[in-house]
Amino acid sequence: MRKITLLFLFPVLVLAQEKATTVTTKQAGRYDTNKFSQMYDLLATPNMFRTASGAPGPAYYQQQADYKMDIELDDKNSKLMGSETITYTNNSPDVLEYLWVQLDQNQAAKDSETPLAESDRIEQTFPASNFTNKFLKQDLERGFNIEHVKDAKGAPLSYTINHTMMRINLATPMKPGSSMTFSIKWWYNINNYQLEGGRSGYELFEKEGNKLYVIAQFYPRMAVYNDVEGWQNMQFWGGGEFALPFGNFDVNITVPADHVMEATGELTNRADVFTSAQVKRYELAQKTFDKPVVIVTQEEAEAAEKGFSTKKKTWKFSAKNVRDFGIATSRKFIYDAMAVKLNDKVVMAASVYPKEANPLWGETSTMMVAHTLRSYSAHTFDYPYPKAVSVSAADQGMEYPMICWNFGRPDENGVTSEQIKNGMIGVVIHEVGHNFFPMIVNSDERQWTWMDEGLNSFMEFMAEDELGTNFPSRRGPAKNIVPYMSGDQKYLEPIMSNSEGIIQFGNNAYGKPATGLNILRETIMGRELFDYAFKTYANRWKFKHPTPEDFFRTMEDASGVDLDWFFRGWFYSTDFVDIGISNVKQYYVTETPTAALKNAKVRRGRFGVETGPFVYLVEGDNTELSSKDKKALKIEEVKLLSDYVNTLTTEEKGSLKSPKYFYEVEFNKPGGMIMPILVELTYEDGSVENFKYPAQIWRKANETAKKVYATEKAIKKIQIDPKLETADIDVTNNTWPKEATKSKFD
Structure with missing residues (x-):
C-alpha cells in the first residue's frame, strides 16, 4: 500500500496550551432542556388499547349507538318535534352505571352558562339590529324540552339534566357486551341563526316569508365512552365541537309537501317525494361524470316557494356507520347532482341552493364537491359513503356526515366577486373534506380542535x-x-390546548396545524415519506377514535423519521422560527502561517496529533495576510498542494474538485423553534446553488451552527429560506450581505 502524506486544508481543531485550573465550586445540575429529547414526558403510555406504534391495540374497543327517529318540522312556527329510540351497545370491558347524552341545543337555553362565561364590554357603535338583539329583546324560548325518557318497555327512566349534558341513571348497570334500548321524546324552537347565532337553524327570506333550514344537533345524542377518559361529558360551551360514537340511523322527517330535502344517508323513498321527471333526472345524474345534472330546476323551485303548501311529506333516510345526522330542507331549493368515480365505486356529489345562490352555485358547488372527494380519497382512503351534499346557507360553514352548509352567494344583481367565489370554493372544499376528518377519522373535537380542523385545513x-x-x-x-406566530405571546397558546381556551381560534386550530403539516410534507420529510405515513394514519383510524398520540406516533412509525423535536416545538409550545446569518468569514489559502497558527498542533481524527508541514486557511481580514495571498486559490501556485497532487494517480486526480474560494458561515436561531436550515448561494455570475441542512444540526442544544463552503466561484449573496418554507418570522437577518429592509410603503 502506497503511503500518502496527509495535508490539512481546513483546521479541524486547533489545540491551545491548556492551563491548569483549580475548581473551587461546582455549578448546580439542570434538567434536560434539549429540544430533541423524546416525548415520553408528554405522551400517554402505550397499552393494549393504543400501541406505541400509533395503531389500535388488540384490546381496542368503541361503543355503538343506533338511532330510529321520527321528526316533524312545524314550518309556520319554526318548531322541531321528534321521538327517537336509541340502542346503545357497551363494547367496553367496563360496567356502566349510567349513560351520558348530549343536549347541545341547551347551549342557547335561558339558563345557559355560556353568556355568563364570556367577558363583556360596551361597544360604542352598534348597527340597529345588533343593539336590539343585545339590549332590547327578551330571552327567547330555546333549548330542548324533554317530554319523556323511557326504557324498552315504556317505563320511565330516571335522568338528570346538567345544562348541555343529560345523565340517564340505570337501575341495572350495563355489563360488557350488553345492549340497551331506550327512547326520548323532545321538541325545541328553531333559532334564526343570522340573528341569534348558532351552527344551525333557519335563514329567513323576508320578502317572500320563506325559510331555508339547516338543522343539526337537533336530537339528544350519545356521548363517547372510551379507554382514554371514560365518558366524554365535557359541557358544550359553543367553541369545542362534538365527540360522538358511530352507529346506524333510520330517520323519517315530515315537512311541508312543497319542500325539497337532503340529509345524511340514502333516501329510501325517492319516488314518493320527487316527481317522476325528477326521479328520471336523478337516474341520469347517476351516470353522468363530467358535470352536474339539474334534478329540481330553478323554475320548479320558484313555483314551489310561492305556494306554502299545507300538505305534508315524509322523507325517509337510512345511514350506516355514521357518527351524526344533519338535515337541510326548504321549498326554495334547486337540486343538482353528478356521479364521481373512485376506483371501483361510484358516489354522488350533490348541491341544494336557493335561486339567490345562482349562477355561482349551479356552476361551481357540485363540481367542487366532486373535486374534494377525488383529492381527499387519493391522500387517505376512497370515500366510503354513497354521497356528499353541499348546502347553500348564508353565513354558515358547518359539517355533518354526507352533508354540509356553505356560505358564498352573488350580490342582488347576480354578480360574484373573485373574493366571494374563492371564499365559497374554499369553504365547500373544507366542509365536504370534514367527511374524512372527523366524520370518519373520528377524533375528539371538543378537546382537540386541531385534530379535525387542522388536519382538514391541510387537506x-x-x-x-x-x-x-x-x-x-x-x-x-x-x-x-x-x-x-410573531404576535404577542400573551395571546398565543400551544396547539395542544383545549378548544375553549384558545384566543385566536382560526390561527391556532386551523392555520398553524395546517402550516406545520405542510412544512413536514414539503421541507422536513418529503412528499413520499409524509404521504405514506399520513395515509397510514387515516386508514388505521378510519371509523375509530384516535388521539393526538396516535397521530404523532403513526407519523413516525410509518416514515422512519424522528419527529419528536417538531411535535414538541410546533404543537406543545409557542416557540417561533427565526434562523439568521450571524457571521460570514472568507478565508484564503497560504503556506505562510500567521503568528497564532505557527506553533499550533492539529488533531488528526481520533489518533494523535500531526505536526506540519501544513496548508493554512487564514481569515481574509487578518492583517498578517499579505495582499498577494488574498486571491482565489490556484493549486499549482501552492507548492505543498502541487507536490501532493502530483503523487496521485490519474484516476485520483480526476476526482478532485477545484475550489477557489472558501467561506465559513455561522447561523443562529433567535427563535426557539427548531427547523432545517435552507441556504441559497448566489454566485458572481448569477448562478444559484441550494443546500439543505436537517434540523438535527441543532441537536446538541447549540445556539449556533457553522458550515464551510469551498466554491469555484465567488459568492455574491447568501440567503436563508429563500422560498419562505419554514415560517421564519424575521427575514431581515436571512441574507448576507445584509439587505436594507423595505418599508411598507415600498
Whole structure:
C-alpha cells in the first residue's frame, strides 16, 4: 500500500496550551432542556388499547349507538318535534352505571352558562339590529324540552339534566357486551341563526316569508365512552365541537309537501317525494361524470316557494356507520347532482341552493364537491359513503356526515366577486373534506380542535393546490402563519390546548396545524415519506377514535423519521422560527502561517496529533495576510498542494474538485423553534446553488451552527429560506450581505 502524506486544508481543531485550573465550586445540575429529547414526558403510555406504534391495540374497543327517529318540522312556527329510540351497545370491558347524552341545543337555553362565561364590554357603535338583539329583546324560548325518557318497555327512566349534558341513571348497570334500548321524546324552537347565532337553524327570506333550514344537533345524542377518559361529558360551551360514537340511523322527517330535502344517508323513498321527471333526472345524474345534472330546476323551485303548501311529506333516510345526522330542507331549493368515480365505486356529489345562490352555485358547488372527494380519497382512503351534499346557507360553514352548509352567494344583481367565489370554493372544499376528518377519522373535537380542523385545513390546502388555478389559499403556506406566530405571546397558546381556551381560534386550530403539516410534507420529510405515513394514519383510524398520540406516533412509525423535536416545538409550545446569518468569514489559502497558527498542533481524527508541514486557511481580514495571498486559490501556485497532487494517480486526480474560494458561515436561531436550515448561494455570475441542512444540526442544544463552503466561484449573496418554507418570522437577518429592509410603503 502506497503511503500518502496527509495535508490539512481546513483546521479541524486547533489545540491551545491548556492551563491548569483549580475548581473551587461546582455549578448546580439542570434538567434536560434539549429540544430533541423524546416525548415520553408528554405522551400517554402505550397499552393494549393504543400501541406505541400509533395503531389500535388488540384490546381496542368503541361503543355503538343506533338511532330510529321520527321528526316533524312545524314550518309556520319554526318548531322541531321528534321521538327517537336509541340502542346503545357497551363494547367496553367496563360496567356502566349510567349513560351520558348530549343536549347541545341547551347551549342557547335561558339558563345557559355560556353568556355568563364570556367577558363583556360596551361597544360604542352598534348597527340597529345588533343593539336590539343585545339590549332590547327578551330571552327567547330555546333549548330542548324533554317530554319523556323511557326504557324498552315504556317505563320511565330516571335522568338528570346538567345544562348541555343529560345523565340517564340505570337501575341495572350495563355489563360488557350488553345492549340497551331506550327512547326520548323532545321538541325545541328553531333559532334564526343570522340573528341569534348558532351552527344551525333557519335563514329567513323576508320578502317572500320563506325559510331555508339547516338543522343539526337537533336530537339528544350519545356521548363517547372510551379507554382514554371514560365518558366524554365535557359541557358544550359553543367553541369545542362534538365527540360522538358511530352507529346506524333510520330517520323519517315530515315537512311541508312543497319542500325539497337532503340529509345524511340514502333516501329510501325517492319516488314518493320527487316527481317522476325528477326521479328520471336523478337516474341520469347517476351516470353522468363530467358535470352536474339539474334534478329540481330553478323554475320548479320558484313555483314551489310561492305556494306554502299545507300538505305534508315524509322523507325517509337510512345511514350506516355514521357518527351524526344533519338535515337541510326548504321549498326554495334547486337540486343538482353528478356521479364521481373512485376506483371501483361510484358516489354522488350533490348541491341544494336557493335561486339567490345562482349562477355561482349551479356552476361551481357540485363540481367542487366532486373535486374534494377525488383529492381527499387519493391522500387517505376512497370515500366510503354513497354521497356528499353541499348546502347553500348564508353565513354558515358547518359539517355533518354526507352533508354540509356553505356560505358564498352573488350580490342582488347576480354578480360574484373573485373574493366571494374563492371564499365559497374554499369553504365547500373544507366542509365536504370534514367527511374524512372527523366524520370518519373520528377524533375528539371538543378537546382537540386541531385534530379535525387542522388536519382538514391541510387537506383543503392540497385540494386547492390541485385545482391548478393558483388558488389563493389562506391556510397552509408557511408565510401566511408568520403574523400569528410573531404576535404577542400573551395571546398565543400551544396547539395542544383545549378548544375553549384558545384566543385566536382560526390561527391556532386551523392555520398553524395546517402550516406545520405542510412544512413536514414539503421541507422536513418529503412528499413520499409524509404521504405514506399520513395515509397510514387515516386508514388505521378510519371509523375509530384516535388521539393526538396516535397521530404523532403513526407519523413516525410509518416514515422512519424522528419527529419528536417538531411535535414538541410546533404543537406543545409557542416557540417561533427565526434562523439568521450571524457571521460570514472568507478565508484564503497560504503556506505562510500567521503568528497564532505557527506553533499550533492539529488533531488528526481520533489518533494523535500531526505536526506540519501544513496548508493554512487564514481569515481574509487578518492583517498578517499579505495582499498577494488574498486571491482565489490556484493549486499549482501552492507548492505543498502541487507536490501532493502530483503523487496521485490519474484516476485520483480526476476526482478532485477545484475550489477557489472558501467561506465559513455561522447561523443562529433567535427563535426557539427548531427547523432545517435552507441556504441559497448566489454566485458572481448569477448562478444559484441550494443546500439543505436537517434540523438535527441543532441537536446538541447549540445556539449556533457553522458550515464551510469551498466554491469555484465567488459568492455574491447568501440567503436563508429563500422560498419562505419554514415560517421564519424575521427575514431581515436571512441574507448576507445584509439587505436594507423595505418599508411598507415600498
